[in-house]
Amino acid sequence: MGAHDTRTEALAAAERAELVREIDADGAWAADPVWREAFATVPRHLFVPYYYVTGPRGHERRWCESPDPAARERWVRGAYADVPLATRLRDGELLSSSSQPSLMARMLVALGVEDGDRVLEVGAGTGYNAALLGHRLGDDGLVTTIDLEPEITESARQHLAAAGHHPAVVTGDGARGVPERAPFDRIIATCALPTVPRAWIAQCRPGARILTPLTTGLLSLTVADAGHAEGRFLPTAAYFVPLRGEGRAEPAGVSLAGLPPQAREQDAFHFLLALLRDALDAPEAYALWQREGEPDRGRYGVTVAGERAWAWLDDPEGPYAWPLP
Structure with missing residues (x-):
């Protein structure tokens, strides 16, 4: 009995419908319901033939070809849970994952894809997101996805073909x-970066949109021309595996010394600390955060102008601006 017997496919269809109902209730695609059909159609289980869940004995592998029917059923049900799935580990370190579907839906809605758009995805992962894009656009030829690791791009290509999709899958930085x-008209990244790569802006048409994780937020930029882009963070938090390669994010070693205990629990304050990098020490940053009404992610933005890039609070020309790399 393989992964794709009738019982498996029937269970997958039922679980996929349940996932769509969950995302519906969450309101993730209310602003662009066209994505509902993509999630209802694209079979996520084909993109995660195995994944890892944390169990009492460390990482437990769930696999589509398990000889145990109950184990195969757990694999299918897990494939359609609204959670991120760890798909590649190396020496216990997470290399690649399939993002939480409801977060993917929010990101795709925020990307504002329109018919005929050429889209670049940075971070091919399992290939599932590229398949959703291809389904939405009705043309795989408009979709390009890139990843640094050849084994990731090779498996993504295989998963995409199994699901009937053939976008351009590129191995590179x-x-x-x-x-x-x-x-490109749209660029979407599914890995965390320390700044906005200038190459992306140069490869966009004027008016294009870039959606990328930056620290623990999601930044939506509009491109003015080959050297300029500006935009704000979405209100939602987002945690992604760092980009590997030239632009990789280094872990921030910000000292929390001198902070009151409650500051250590404030996610929105930690976001500001990560954005500041070393521009202010933690007590100065906390004083600013309190003075400005404890701003959440949606009040911050980023401007890229030629070689300069800076993050800001409320207004790109305002008093609070911090350089990005």
């Missing part, structure tokens, strides 16, 4: 973009 497939 995502921070450099994919110039030979440019210009």
Whole structure:
């Protein structure tokens, strides 16, 4: 009995419908309901033939070809849970994962994809997001996805083909973009970066949108021209595996010394600390955060102008601005 017997497919269809109902109730695609059909159609289980869950004995592998029918059933049900799935580990370190579907839906809605758009995805992962994009656009030829690791791109290509999709899958450093497939109307990244790669902006058409994780937020930029882009963070938190390659994020070693205990629990304050990097020490940053009404992610933005990039609070020309790399 393989992964794709009739019973498995029937269970997958039922679980997929349940996942769509959950995301519906969450309101994730209320602003662009066209994504509902993509999630209802694209079979996520084909993109995660195995994944890892944390159990009492460390990481337990769930696998589509398990000889135990109960184990196969757990694999299918887990594939359609609204949670991120760890898909690649190396020496216990998470290398790649399939993002939480409701977060993917929010990101795709925020990306504002329109018919005919050319889209670059940075961080191919399992290939599932590229399949959703291909389904939405009705043309895989408009979708390019890139990842640094050849084994990730190879498996993504196989998963996509199994689901009937054939976008351009490129092996390379995502921070450099994919110039030979440019210009792009939309760029979406599914890995955390320390700044906005200038190559992405240069590879976009004027008016294009870039959606990328930055520290623990999601930044939505509008491109003015090849050297300029500006935009704000979405209100939602987002935690992604760091980009590997030239633009990789280094872990921030910010000292929390001198802070009151309640500051250590404040996610919105930690976001500001990560955005500041070393521009202010933690007590100064906390004083600013309190003085400005404990701002959440949605009040911050980023401007890229040529070689300069800076994060800001409320207004790009306002008093609070901090350089980005």
